[in-house]
Amino acid sequence: MKYVILDCYTDEPSGLGVPPYVGTYPRYIYGKLITEGHNVTYLTIDDMRLLKKYDGQKPIINEKQKTKIDIYNLTKNSPIIKEVLADCDSLIVIMGVHTPGKYLSAIPGTIREVQDYVKDVRCEKILTGPAGSEHGSQLEGGKWSEKPDMKIWDTADPNYFNVSTFNEINKYAPAGAKVLEHINPEHSIMEIETSTGCFRDIGCSYCVEANKPQVFREQEDIHSEVRALYEAGARHFRLGKQTCFYSYKKQNAKEIEKLLKPIADLKPKTLHIDNANPVMVNEEITKIIVKYCTPGNIAAFGVESFDMEVIKKNQLNSTPSATMRAVEIINKYGKERGENGMSKLLPGINILFGLQGETKQTHAENMKYFSEILDKDYFVRRINIRKVVPFEGTPLHERVGNKFLRKNDKYYWKWRNQIRQEVDFEMLKKVAPIGLVLKDCIAEVHDGGITFCRQIGTYPLIVGVKERLDLQKSYDIKITGHMLRSITGEVVKEE
Structure with missing residues (x-):
């Protein structure tokens, strides 16, 4: 069978799958399906947004604008998404936020948004991950959770592929590393x-x-x-x-x-x-x-x-x-x-x-x-x-x-x-006192003339640099000031 995994990202009390994190759900499911001999294509919600919101064309951003983080995390399959969706037998949607947070360079899909995108895709549609549970999903704290419309989905099950026990996970997790070929x-x-x-x-x-x-x-x-x-x-x-x-x-x-x-x-x-x-x-x-x-x-x-x-x-x-x-x-x-x-x-x-x-x-x-x-x-x-x-x-x-x-x-x-x-x-x-140098900060997003950078890791500090740096490049940054939850800095120039 031809499967498409659409990763709309997950955030749970005990696990994160919002970029730059690659979560366990897409890796485990990908590993199981390719081990069984199926054809599997990996897409993200960003790929789907590019198709549906921007007609497949990345908008040109000028120096006064912000990075469009809704389409920041595109896969290598983005250019062929129409053909992939038209030819698939089963669409597996992974999503669900149970611990809502703020994300610098990604926006998890909401149930309402994703349902609007996939309702006309002509194939079996499976909702899995946290959103497939009785708890649903909610991107904002303090609100009731969203629940799926079962007129759109053939199945909603957080463990639909039965990759939930460690006996099963351990069989397929190493093979699931091949999903990285798509990003x-x-x-x-x-x-x-x-x-x-x-x-x-x-x-x-x-x-x-x-x-x-x-x-x-x-x-x-x-x-x-x-x-x-x-x-x-x-x-x-x-x-x-x-x-x-x-x-x-x-x-x-x-x-x-x-x-x-x-x-x-x-x-x-x-x-x-x-x-x-x-x-x-x-x-x-x-x-x-x-x-x-x-x-x-x-x-x-x-x-x-x-x-x-x-x-x-x-x-x-x-x-x-x-x-x-x-x-x-x-x-x-x-x-x-x-x-x-x-x-x-x-x-x-x-x-x-x-x-x-x-x-x-x-x-x-x-x-x-x-x-x-x-x-x-x-x-x-x-x-x-x-x-x-x-x-x-x-x-x-x-x-x-x-x-x-x-x-x-x-x-x-x-x-x-x-x-x-x-x-x-x-x-x-x-x-993070003034004068401290943070090494290997990745330039992640622009906001006008400011670039927001951070190290790769768990809860890294966000550093605002007052220049438009090349994104996805690494810089050493010296701290120059403090804001309520972030810091300002300047790139340490090589001598």
């Missing part, structure tokens, strides 16, 4: 899966991962996939598809070292992690992560709130004291700067608005602990603030829905702005 992987990051589910018996009230059993993937299988991706041209890797990296193999430091060392021996340009439960952070594992991973690494903590009332009512995974201890440990071993200019390993903190029990005191508690972090001179790379999405099937949806989102929405701008002004801004000046 230029030089500046792409491979999201790597190490486990499924959560170690906690009762998960957080809002989380869609909580009802999945915790299963660990064996190191040899992970290494086999990473080697295949490396041979296919990938040089940047993030062990990010799991709820807590520190929990791998029941928080076993020796097993984590067995996981990291062979990947580090390949000498990738980037080896990072994502997601850590502060309760699980200890010194032994932190030292191993710092030893084998590359600088600029972030352990993102799903703190969500420092308010004990909110923590109790939403079964959140940490307490303020446990979070502060984890911040201290990671700073102790990871604060030192590496060769690219950034600290070797820093914590990140996620905050959610709209959880059950949220009051004005919630914000006061958050500010109290952020102030303590600043006062103790701990580094935190980034604070991610978003509105919760009350997905169907979660305890939050069943108990209160969007009650607290509606109740406190009038405060959110003020709360967010205070964190940005009083915490983020001060923290940036510590993490």
